Amino acid sequence: MIVWETNGPIPENSAMDSDAGLFVRRDPQQPGPDLMFHFYQIPFTDNPERLGYERPAHGVSMTPNIPKPRSRGRLHLTSADPAVKPALDFRYFTDEDDYDGRTLVDGIKIAREIAGAEPLAGWLKREVCPGPAVTDDEELGAYARQVAHTVYHPAGTCRMGDLSDERAVVDPELRVRGLDGIRIADASVFPTMPAVNPMIAVLMVGEKAADLIGGGA
Numbered sequence: 001m002i003v004w005e006t007n008g009p010i011p012e013n014s015a016m017d018s019d020a021g022l023f024v025r026r027d028p029q030q031p032g033p034d035l036m037f038h039f040y041q042i043p044f045t046d047n048p049e050r051l052g053y054e055r056p057a058h059g060v061s062m063t064p065n066i067p068k069p070r071s072r073g074r075l076h077l078t079s080a081d082p083a084v085k086p087a088l089d090f091r092y093f094t095d096e097d098d099y100d101g102r103t104l105v106d107g108i109k110i111a112r113e114i115a116g117a118e119p120l121a122g123w124l125k126r127e128v129c130p131g132p133a134v135t136d137d138e139e140l141g142a143y144a145r146q147v148a149h150t151v152y153h154p155a156g157t158c159r160m161g162d163l164s165d166e167r168a169v170v171d172p173e174l175r176v177r178g179l180d181g182i183r184i185a186d187a188s189v190f191p192t193m194p195a196v197n198p199m200i201a202v203l204m205v206g207e208k209a210a211d212l213i214g215g216g217a
Contacts, residue, residue: 064107185209
């Protein structure tokens with residue numbers, strides 16, 4: 001996240017403090033966006049404060065997101081008792097070529113370009129974090145890793161696939177392989193991560209499941 005102090009309070013016209021978003025396709029060879037932003041009309045400093053940054057009285061924030069992360073987490077059963085929660089390790093920034101880390105570095109640079117243009121520039125007093133002195137990729141990458149946080153959209157732990165996919169948990173009809181009478185209809189069946197917040201895709205999976213069940217598939 002990148003935070004600026006503003007020249008006074010922001011007008012109270014926001015429904016949820018984050019009413020704007022931005023999608024960027026950095027690589028023209030990719031079919032869709034590979035960088036996503038939320039724009040907050042508040043100084044979003046929860047994580048930076050742990051590093052010693054101070055929250056300004058008035059401010060705005062941009063939060064570059066990695067919509068198609070290449071790091072892969074792990075889910076482990078810890079007991080045969082289904083009431084015991086599994087262990088989840090997100091394994092952030094573990095992709096071999098550091099694609100995820102580089103995405104956030106690019107995100108901070110693009111956020112600064114946006115902040116330097118009018119009309120936004122006229123609202124901004126100073127960059128609070130990471131701060132204008134943090135400029136090279138190594139420093140930006142270190143900062144990004146320390147303040148990064150999940151946006152609570154884990155997916156793909158029970159991914160869907162055809163019979164040739166040995167790691168697929170459900171088949172194309174959302175049926176759990178090896179079990180009868182049970183389907184999964186949530187974000188866990190995604191074979192790949194969607195580039196946007198997954199709510200709409202989850203609703204579509206639920207509607208498809210209803211059609212499958214109603215049709216006797």
